[in-house]
Amino acid sequence: MERILVSNRGEIAVRIVRTCRDLGIASVVAHSSADRDSLAVQLADESVHIGPEQARRSYNNIPALLYACAKTGADAVHPGCGFLAEDPLFAAACGEVGVTFIGPSPKHIALMGNKIDARAAMRAGGVPVLPASDGTVDSAYEAAEVAARIGFPLIVKAVAGGGGRGMKVVHEAAGLIPGYEATRATARTLFQDDRVYLEKYVPEGRHIEVQILADSYGNVVDLGERDCTVQRRHQKLVEESPAPSLTDDLRARLRRVAVAGAESIGYVSAGTFEFIVTRDGEPYFIEMNTRLQVEHPITEERCGLDLVEWMIRIARGEALPFDQRDVELAGHALEVRINAEDAGRDWAGSTGRVHGLRLPAGPGIRVDSHLYEGYVVPPFYDSLLAKIIATGPTREVALRRMDRALREFRCDGVVTNADFHRTLLRDPGFRSGDYRLGIVESLLERK
Numbered sequence: 001m002e003r004i005l006v007s008n009r010g011e012i013a014v015r016i017v018r019t020c021r022d023l024g025i026a027s028v029v030a031h032s033s034a035d036r037d038s039l040a041v042q043l044a045d046e047s048v049h050i051g052p053e054q055a056r057r058s059y060n061n062i063p064a065l066l067y068a069c070a071k072t073g074a075d076a077v078h079p080g081c082g083f084l085a086e087d088p089l090f091a092a093a094c095g096e097v098g099v100t101f102i103g104p105s106p107k108h109i110a111l112m113g114n115k116i117d118a119r120a121a122m123r124a125g126g127v128p129v130l131p132a133s134d135g136t137v138d139s140a141y142e143a144a145e146v147a148a149r150i151g152f153p154l155i156v157k158a159v160a161g162g163g164g165r166g167m168k169v170v171h172e173a174a175g176l177i178p179g180y181e182a183t184r185a186t187a188r189t190l191f192q193d194d195r196v197y198l199e200k201y202v203p204e205g206r207h208i209e210v211q212i213l214a215d216s217y218g219n220v221v222d223l224g225e226r227d228c229t230v231q232r233r234h235q236k237l238v239e240e241s242p243a244p245s246l247t248d249d250l251r252a253r254l255r256r257v258a259v260a261g262a263e264s265i266g267y268v269s270a271g272t273f274e275f276i277v278t279r280d281g282e283p284y285f286i287e288m289n290t291r292l293q294v295e296h297p298i299t300e301e302r303c304g305l306d307l308v309e310w311m312i313r314i315a316r317g318e319a320l321p322f323d324q325r326d327v328e329l330a331g332h333a334l335e336v337r338i339n340a341e342d343a344g345r346d347w348a349g350s351t352g353r354v355h356g357l358r359l360p361a362g363p364g365i366r367v368d369s370h371l372y373e374g375y376v377v378p379p380f381y382d383s384l385l386a387k388i389i390a391t392g393p394t395r396e397v398a399l400r401r402m403d404r405a406l407r408e409f410r411c412d413g414v415v416t417n418a419d420f421h422r423t424l425l426r427d428p429g430f431r432s433g434d435y436r437l438g439i440v441e442s443l444l445e446r447k
């Protein structure tokens with residue numbers, strides 16, 4: 001592997017280019033017309049234009065990306081987070097033209113992309129799953145039958161969904177058929193696939209995920225968990241590791257179960273098992289993400305490993321040279337996502353030129369960002385501008401450092417959610433560590 005094409009943009013493209021440099025591998029950043037002047041383009045060895053602003057015609061355009069590999073001599077692709085990272089067709093197409101896809105096999109991406117197959121595979125591997133329909137629910141009649149068995153509340157989920165797209169909670173019998181029909185209609189529009197299934201719904205749970213790394217020789221390690229409960233409309237806002245208010249028993253169980261799940265399917269690469277933990281502390285598998293995740297830095301800060309490096313090494317066929325006993329997780333890490341969005345205008349995306357910038361630094365602070373002074377935030381993509389990661393020996397120390405970092409942060413010319421983060425970090429519910437899904441909504445109502 002000599003030349004890696006980065007088929008992504010923003011902070012994650014910068015993140016990947018940096019590791020390529022550390023490993024002495026040349027990087028090629030594929031970019032749209034909107035990203036000609038991006039920091040990733042500036043830091044890479046080479047860049048290649050792949051199409052116009054709209055992601056559909058650039059970052060999601062498989063032929064354009066394969067052509068970019070051929071044109072620049074890239075022998076591998078790192079897809080980053082989002083866009084084609086979880087498209088089995090892209091992974092397979094790379095394989096067909098002899099380009100190494102830095103990620104799992106198309107087979108594993110497809111398995112986890114089908115949420116019914118994923119559930120069945122995990123169940124067979126001994127991972128706890130919630131009561132649900134036995135496969136797809138193909139009629140209103142069948143929906144009523146399943147609801148009678150599993151009870152309310154329940155959730156209607158698209159087979160092709162994930163990450164909160166294409167799902168609807170149903171609290172009582174009267175909402176069942178409308179919820180069922182609505183989810184099918186949404187799924188048809190979003191995924192051109194209207195298959196849905198029903199699952200018992202866990203109210204006020206916590207969203208905990210476990211990071212694993214697996215090589216092609218059957219070695220699987222877990223790198224601890226992340227608590228991603230603080231989110232709004234399925235956009236994570238704060239992540240932390242370890243998850244506060246998990247018992248050590250439950251933490252150990254989640255980690256064991258994730259490793260067993262990965263082993264049972266012969267998974268290779270970095271991956272994340274997502275669980276919902278109930279009020280009674282029972283964990284249930286929700287889905288598996290077969291990509292590098294935005295929040296991976298908090299795991300890196302605790303275990304001292306570079307996850308992008310290990311994805312690359314595993315894709316090159318290297319074996320993990322360490323085992324679970326060698327994984328030492330130290331201290332506490334928090335990440336906040338700084339988004340270009342305006343809380344005063346219903347969180348609408350904000351764009352414009354960054355004419356003043358002060359990025360935080362100092363003890364325990366890491367910033368993953370593509371911002372620079374003079375950068376123009378384009379309107380075409382997600383709103384993530386920067387991730388501030390604060391690490392310390394304890395949660396208290398990490399929180400103090402995060403508060404310092406947020407005070408230092410300034411980004412003039414674009415409206416961001418930095419002030420919201422300062423409010424959130426002061427909230428007694430958040431500080432207690434015993435928070436649940438819905439914390440952001442309840443905080444916004446009280447304001």
Ligand code: MV4
Binds near residue numbers: 286
């Ligand atoms: C659930 C759930 C509770 N019960 N499934 C949302 C994202 C996707 N990964 C799966 N998600 C959920 N699935 C069952 N059976 C809770 C979530 C969930 C959620 C639900 C409502 C509002 C915010 C949420 C945030 C994270 C996860």
